[in-house]
Amino acid sequence: MSNTKKNNDKKKRKLNKWRFSLFVLLLLVFIIGGAGIGFMAGVIKNMPEFDLTYDPALSAFIYDDQGEVIAQLRGAENRIWASFDEIPVSVKEAFLATEDIRFYDHFGVDIRSIGRAVVANIQRGGYVQGSSTITMQLASNAFIGHREKRMERKIQEALLAIQLERIYTKDEIFNLYLNHINFGEGAWGVRTAAQTFFDKELNELTLAESALLAGLVQRPSAYSPFRNPDLAMSRRNTVLNLMARHGFISTEQAEEAKKEEFVLNENRRQMQENYPWFTDYIIKEASSILEDMGMEAAQIYRGGLSIYTTMDTRVQKKLEELYSNPDNFPPGVDEVLIESAAILLDHRSGEIKALVGGRELSTRRGFNRATDMKRQPGSTIKPIAAYGPALEAGHSPATVYDDVPTDFPGGGGSIYSPHNFDRRWRGLITMRAAIKDSVNIPALKALQQVGVNQGHEFSKRLGLPLSDNDRNLSLALGGLTHGVSPLDMATAYGAFANQGILVESHAIRKIVDKDGQVLYEANPSKNVVMSEQTAYLMTDMLVTVIQSGTGTRANLGRPAAGKTGTTQLPDLPEFRNLRNNFRDAWFAGYTPEYTAVVWMGYDETTTKHYLKAVYGGHMPAAIWRQAMLEALRNEPVKQFPKPPNLVYTAIDAKSGLLPSELTPSQYIINEVFTRDNVPKEISNAWIEAPICAETGKQPSQYCTDIVYGVYLQRPTPYTPPPSRPGVYPEDYNMTYPGEICDMHDSQSKRIVYLCEDERHRGVPFLALIPQPGQDGGCPSHVITERRMSPNDIPSKYCDLHEHQIFTPGSGPEPGSGNGPNNDIDFENGELPLKLSIELINDGTNHGILLSWNSIGTDITYKVQRWENGNLKKQLGSTTGTTFLDEAIEPGKNYKYQIIAGNRLSNTINVNTR
Numbered sequence: 001m002s003n004t005k006k007n008n009d010k011k012k013r014k015l016n017k018w019r020f021s022l023f024v025l026l027l028l029v030f031i032i033g034g035a036g037i038g039f040m041a042g043v044i045k046n047m048p049e050f051d052l053t054y055d056p057a058l059s060a061f062i063y064d065d066q067g068e069v070i071a072q073l074r075g076a077e078n079r080i081w082a083s084f085d086e087i088p089v090s091v092k093e094a095f096l097a098t099e100d101i102r103f104y105d106h107f108g109v110d111i112r113s114i115g116r117a118v119v120a121n122i123q124r125g126g127y128v129q130g131s132s133t134i135t136m137q138l139a140s141n142a143f144i145g146h147r148e149k150r151m152e153r154k155i156q157e158a159l160l161a162i163q164l165e166r167i168y169t170k171d172e173i174f175n176l177y178l179n180h181i182n183f184g185e186g187a188w189g190v191r192t193a194a195q196t197f198f199d200k201e202l203n204e205l206t207l208a209e210s211a212l213l214a215g216l217v218q219r220p221s222a223y224s225p226f227r228n229p230d231l232a233m234s235r236r237n238t239v240l241n242l243m244a245r246h247g248f249i250s251t252e253q254a255e256e257a258k259k260e261e262f263v264l265n266e267n268r269r270q271m272q273e274n275y276p277w278f279t280d281y282i283i284k285e286a287s288s289i290l291e292d293m294g295m296e297a298a299q300i301y302r303g304g305l306s307i308y309t310t311m312d313t314r315v316q317k318k319l320e321e322l323y324s325n326p327d328n329f330p331p332g333v334d335e336v337l338i339e340s341a342a343i344l345l346d347h348r349s350g351e352i353k354a355l356v357g358g359r360e361l362s363t364r365r366g367f368n369r370a371t372d373m374k375r376q377p378g379s380t381i382k383p384i385a386a387y388g389p390a391l392e393a394g395h396s397p398a399t400v401y402d403d404v405p406t407d408f409p410g411g412g413g414s415i416y417s418p419h420n421f422d423r424r425w426r427g428l429i430t431m432r433a434a435i436k437d438s439v440n441i442p443a444l445k446a447l448q449q450v451g452v453n454q455g456h457e458f459s460k461r462l463g464l465p466l467s468d469n470d471r472n473l474s475l476a477l478g479g480l481t482h483g484v485s486p487l488d489m490a491t492a493y494g495a496f497a498n499q500g501i502l503v504e505s506h507a508i509r510k511i512v513d514k515d516g517q518v519l520y521e522a523n524p525s526k527n528v529v530m531s532e533q534t535a536y537l538m539t540d541m542l543v544t545v546i547q548s549g550t551g552t553r554a555n556l557g558r559p560a561a562g563k564t565g566t567t568q569l570p571d572l573p574e575f576r577n578l579r580n581n582f583r584d585a586w587f588a589g590y591t592p593e594y595t596a597v598v599w600m601g602y603d604e605t606t607t608k609h610y611l612k613a614v615y616g617g618h619m620p621a622a623i624w625r626q627a628m629l630e631a632l633r634n635e636p637v638k639q640f641p642k643p644p645n646l647v648y649t650a651i652d653a654k655s656g657l658l659p660s661e662l663t664p665s666q667y668i669i670n671e672v673f674t675r676d677n678v679p680k681e682i683s684n685a686w687i688e689a690p691i692c693a694e695t696g697k698q699p700s701q702y703c704t705d706i707v708y709g710v711y712l713q714r715p716t717p718y719t720p721p722p723s724r725p726g727v728y729p730e731d732y733n734m735t736y737p738g739e740i741c742d743m744h745d746s747q748s749k750r751i752v753y754l755c756e757d758e759r760h761r762g763v764p765f766l767a768l769i770p771q772p773g774q775d776g777g778c779p780s781h782v783i784t785e786r787r788m789s790p791n792d793i794p795s796k797y798c799d800l801h802e803h804q805i806f807t808p809g810s811g812p813e814p815g816s817g818n819g820p821n822n823d824i825d826f827e828n829g830e831l832p833l834k835l836s837i838e839l840i841n842d843g844t845n846h847g848i849l850l851s852w853n854s855i856g857t858d859i860t861y862k863v864q865r866w867e868n869g870n871l872k873k874q875l876g877s878t879t880g881t882t883f884l885d886e887a888i889e890p891g892k893n894y895k896y897q898i899i900a901g902n903r904l905s906n907t908i909n910v911n912t913r
Contacts, residue, residue: 060305062282064313065351065509071279073301082191082202084175090207091190093248094214095178098239100134101246104170108135108161135161138177183213184220186276186361197225199265207253208260211239221360222335225262231335233262275320277357278311278507281371285507289520304514310351310507315344318630319354322623329359329600329619333608340620341369343486344596344627347494350503350524352487353594353631374465374483375599378565378616379421379438380586381459381484383538384492386443386476387431389458391534393450397432397541398656398671398679401442402714405724408444408473416473417723418444421566423579427731428654428685428714432541432671436549438564440477447476461529462492462502478567486597489588493597496542497561497590499641500535502527532643533674539640540672546589554589554621556628558637562589564616574607582611587620592638594631598624645675652683654712654731662686662710687713688839692741693909701836702744704751707911708839708848711736749787750906755798757782764794766904768805771864776805790832833905835898840884847886852898852905854881859900866895888912 060073096103102110110133132140139160140153164173183193193213194200200209215235216223225232237258244254286307287297299305319342322328332338343355357368367373390399403426410416420440426433434442447455456471465488469481487505495502504524511520542561545551550564565586569575584601598620602609652659653667660683673679691697693705712734720727755767755778770777778798835852850863863875863883875885888894890912898905 060300060303060307062279063306063308064311064316065309065353066313067308068313070274070309070311070313073279073283081179082175082189084171086202087175087178087190088202088205088210090210091178091202091205091213092174094210094239094243095134095174097242097246097248098214099137099217103134103174106133108133108163108165109158132157133161134177135164135173138173138180139164141182142176142180181217182220183216184224184360185226195265197265198263199267206257206260207249208236208240208257211243211257212236212262215239219335221337225264228335229262275311275313275316276361277320277368277370278309278316278355280357280361280366280368281352281355281507282307282309282311284368284371286511289508289511293520295519305519306512308509308512310346310349310353310509312353312631314633315627315631316354319344319356319627322626323356323359328623330611330614332602336602336609338600338611338614339369339603340598340600340623341373341486342596342598342623342627343370343490344594344631345490345494345505346593347498347503347590347595348593350491350494350505351509352505352507354627355487369486369599371485371487373485373599375485375584375601376480376567377478377484377489378567378584378586379440379443379478380489380563380565380588380597380616381464381478381480382435382438382443382476383496383542383563384462384464385455385459385478386447387435387541388462388496388530388534388538389450389455390431390446391537392458392530393454394677395431395446395450396656396671396673396677397430397537398651398653398673399431399446400428400654400656401431401434401445402428402716402718402729403434403439403441404718404729405721405727406441406444407721407723408448411472415723417721418477425727425729427729428712430653430656430669430671432544433653435541435563436544438545438550443476444473447473458530459492461527462495464488464492478565486599489586490595490597493563493588493590494595495529496535496538497592497595497640498535499532499643500528500530502529533646536640536643536646537672537674542589543640550615550617551587551589551621553617554587554625554628556591556625556632558591558632559639560589560591560628561640562587562621562624564621566611566616569610570605575610578610580613582614585611585614585616585618585620587616587624589621589624589628591628591632592640593635594628596624596628596631598627646672647675647678648672649678651679652685655683655685655715657681657683657685659683660686662688664710685713685715686710687736688841689736690837690839690910691737692744693911695741695743697737697739697741700741700744701834702746702748703741703908704744704748704906705909706837707909709911747789749789750793752786752788752793752904752906754784754786754794755782755800755803756784757798757800757803759800760798765796765798766794768798768803770805771862774805774807776803778803793832833898833900833903835896835905835908837896837908837910845884845886847884847888848894848896848910850883850885850896850898852881855900855903862899864897864899867892 061069062071062073064070100110102113113133136157140157143160168176179189179191182188183190183196185196187193187196190213191202193216194202194205194209197213198205198209205213212225212232212235215232215238222228223232223235240249240254240257243249244251283300286300286305290297290299323340323342329340330338337359339358341355341357343352345352355370357370357372403420405417405419405425408416408418418440421438426437426439429439429442431442431446433439452471452473452475455475456466459475460466464484465482466475467481472479491502491505494505503526506522506524508520509522510518513519539561542563543559545564546554546560546562551562554560554562565584565588566582567584569578569581569583582601583605584599586597586599588597590596600614600620601611648670650659650668651657651671652663653669657679658681659668663683663686688708688710690699690706690708692699692703693707694703699706712731714735718729718732753767753769755765757778767778767783768776769783833852833855835850837848837850840847840849852861858879860877860879861881862877863885865875865885876883885896892912894910894912895907896910897907
C-alpha cells in the first residue's frame with residue numbers, strides 16, 4: 001500500500017469549481033443539448049467530497065438466531081489491497097486496451113472518445129458505445145454510487161474525474177481503479193479477483209487469465225466463467241484481440257493465449273462472505289440503530305461489535321439455493337436476468353428469518369430488492385386496500401359484487417374502464433370467489449362502497465408507504481404513486497396471519513460492544529390494526545386461493561393462505577395488444593407460523609424486457625412453497641386460530657342472502673360470518689317465470705308452447721357500458737329475458753289434434769278425446785298432432801259412430817254426436833277459443849293460472865291437462881274464464897286445453913323446473 005500512503009501524504013489541492021465551469025458548461029451542452037446554467041450550478045454545488053484514507057479497525061461479527069457466527073465484517077466489500085507494483089504488466093495492459101487506451105493521454109475526460117461514442121450511438125440508433133474513462137469509472141463507482149438521474153451522474157463523473165486528475169498521478173488513479181472495481185462473484189479489486197476466480201496471486205496470472213479479468217468488469221454476472229463459461233471465453237478472446245490491435249502483444253501471442261482452457265477455483269464459495277443479502281440488510285439496520293443512538297454507523301466496521309440477528313440459517317440457505325438455480329426463473333432476453341426477491345418472517349415476533357434481494361449480488365451494500373425496491377403490488381394489495389376495509393365495514397365473504405364491464409369515474413372527468421386479467425366477466429360472485437380468482441371489478445366496487453379514504457387509511461395502518469396521491473380507486477388494484485417492497489407486503493400480510501396484530505419487522509435482536517455491554521435490544525412495536533374476526537375471515541378466503549384458486553402451486557399440504565398478483569405493462573403504444581404479459585409478478589402468503597413474499601420481474605421494463613406469461617401463481621408461488629416447506633420442516637401442523645363469534649350458514653351465492661325455494665342447489669353454499677352479521681333476509685335473486693319455448697323470450701298472448709323456469713334477477717339490470725358495447729357477463733343467459741316474443745301473432749299456427757281415419761277421405765276433422773270416466777273417442781293410432789293457422793283449423797269434430805264419446809251406464813256424452821245435441825252454435829266469423837297462462841306466486845296463491853276468452857253466456861268450460869305426455873286429466877269445470885291449477889310439481893311437463901261443448905282451445909305446454 002505504498003502508493004496509497006503516498007496519496008495520503010500528498011497535499012490535496014482544492015478545486016476552484018467556478019474556474020472550470022465554462023468547460024463543464026460546454027460539455028453539458030454537448031451531452032444534454034443546452035440545459036440551464038442553474039442546473040449546472042446545482043450539480044457543482046452538490047458534487048460529493050471524497051477521501052481515500054484507510055483506517056484499520058476491529059472486525060464485527062454477525063450471529064444467526066441460534067448464536068452461531070455467520071459473517072465477519074471486514075469492510076463494505078471483500079477487497080484485498082494490491083500496490084501498483086504488485087499488479088502484473090499484462091493485467092494493466094489488458095485493462096488499458098479494453099477500458100481506456102488513451103488513459104495516459106487525457107485529463108480525466110476523453111473528448112475524442114465522447115465524439116466517437118456519439119457518432120456510433122447515432123449511427124446505430126441506440127446506446128451501443130460508452131465514453132467513460134478509467135478515471136470517470138473510478139469517480140462513479142467509488143464516490144458517486146447509485147443515482148436515479150443518469151444525466152446528473154454523468155456530469156458528476158466528469159467533474160470528479162477532472163478533480164481526481166488534479167490530485168492524483170495517473171499511476172495512483174489506475175491503482176485505485178484496479179483495487180476498487182467489482183469483478184462479480186463477491187470479488188472487489190484485482191487481487192481478490194485473482195484469488196476468487198483462479199486461486200492465484202497476481203504474479204501467478206497467465207496472459208489469458210489477465211485478459212479474462214479485464215473482460216469481467218464490463219458485465220460481471222454475464223461474463224462470469226462460473227455461470228457462463230462460453231460467453232466468458234468469447235469475452236476473454238475479445239480482450240486479447242484488443243491487446244494485439246493496440247500493440248501490447250503480438251497476434252501470435254494472442255492466438256496462443258486463446259487456446260488456454262479455464263482452470264477455475266472451485267472452492268471460491270469458501271472465500272466469500274456468507275449470506276450476503278441478509279448481512280447487507282443487517283448492516284443497514286445496524287447503521288440506523290447506531291445513528292439513532294447518536295453513534296457513527298462506521299462503528300460497525302471498526303468497533304468490534306457483536307450483532308445478534310433473527311436469521312434462520314437453514315431457511316436462508318434454502319432461499320439462496322433456490323435463487324442460484326436458473327430453473328426456478330424464466331429465461332431472460334439479451335442476457336439480462338429476470339430479477340426476483342423474497343423475504344420470510346415470523347409475524348408473531350416480527351423477526352425476519354430469511355431474505356434474498358436479487359438473483360446475484362453485484363454490489364455489496366447496494367440495492368436490495370427485498371427491502372429497498374418500490375414496485376406496484378398488483379392484486380396482492382386487494383386484501384389490504386379493498387377487501388380488508390370492506391370486512392371491517394360489515395361486509396362478509398358472502399357479499400356479492402356484479403363482475404360486469406363497468407366504467408368508473410377517473411380523475412379530471414376521465415373514464416376508468418378496467419378489465420380482468422383473463423378477460424372474463426363472471427357476473428354476480430361473492431367476495432370469496434372474487435379473491436379466489438383474482439377478479440378486478442369486485443375489488444374496485446368493494447373499495448368504492450366502503451370509500452377510498454377508508455381503504456387508504458386501512459392500508460397505511462398495515463404499514464404500506466402510501467401518499468395522499470394514492471387516494472383513488474386504482475388503489476384497489478395496486479396502482480400506487482411509488483410502490484411497495486416485499487418487506488412492506490410481508491409486514492402487512494403478517495397482520496392477517498397474526499390475528500389482526502401488526503408487529504414491527506426487524507432483523508437484529510441485540511448489539512453488544514467489544515466489552516460485552518448490550519448497546520441495543522429489540523423491542524418491536526405491536527399494534528392492533530383490525531379485529532381478529534376480520535383477520536380470520538380474510539385468512540379463510542385466502543386459504544381458498546391456495547386450495548382451488550390462482551395460487552394452487554403454493555399448496556403446502558397444510559394450512560396456508562395467500563394471494564397472487566401481476567401488474568400490467570406501461571400504457572404506451574409499444575406495449576398495447578400484448579396479452580398475458582406483465583411487468584411484475586407477486587405471491588404473498590402465510591401459514592400460522594410464517595409469512596413470506598416473492599416478487600419477480602425485470603429491473604427496467606422495456607419493449608424487450610417484460611414478463612411473458614409469467615403469473616404470480618406460477619414461478620413466484622413455486623419459490624414461496626419451497627422456502628415455506630423448509631421453514632416448516634420441523635414444525636408440527638397447526639390450524640389458523642379461530643376467534644369466537646363466528647358461525648357458518650348456507651347462503652345463496654348470487655345474493656349473499658339465505659336461500660329461497662327457487663335457489664338452484666348448485667348456488668347454495670356454506671359461508672362463514674361473524675355472529676352479528678349473519679344474513680336474515682331471504683334471497684330474491686331468483687324468479688319463476690314463463691318463456692316462449694321457441695324464441696326464449698317472454699311469451700306473448702299468441703305463444704302456444706310456453707316453458708316455465710327459474711331465472712336470475714340482477715339487483716341492477718345490466719346494460720353494456722359505452723366502453724364495451726355488446727359485452728355481457730357469463731351469467732347473463734340465466735337472467736329472465738326482457739324482450740317479448742315477436743314470432744307469434746294472431747296468424748301464428750297452433751297445435752290441434754285431428755282424426756285421420758281413412759273413412760274421412762282426407763277431410764280434416766277435430767279428434768274426439770275422452771275425459772277421465774269416459775269411454776270411446778277416436779283411437780290414438782288415428783290421432784295426429786298438427787300445427788295449423790287459425791283459418792285452417794276445421795270447425796267439425798269426427799262424426800264416425802264408433803269414435804263417439806260416452807259414459808259407461810249412461811247416455812251419450814253431450815256434444816259427442818250421440819243423443820241430444822248440446823253443441824254450442826257459433827256465428828260465422830266468431831273468434832276461436834284462446835287459452836293463455838301465467839305463473840302465480842304472490843305469497844297467498846301458487847300455481848298456474850289459466851285464462852281464456854268468453855264465447856257466450858251460460859257456457860260450461862272444462863279444463864283438461866296432460867302430465868308428461870300421459871292420458872289427459874280433467875281438472876274441473878267452470879262457467880268463468882279463469883282457473884288456477886295448484887296441483888303442480890317441479891320437474892313435470894304439463895299440457896293444458898279448454899273444452900266448451902265441441903269447441904277446443906289451443907293447447908299450451910308448460911315445463912316446471
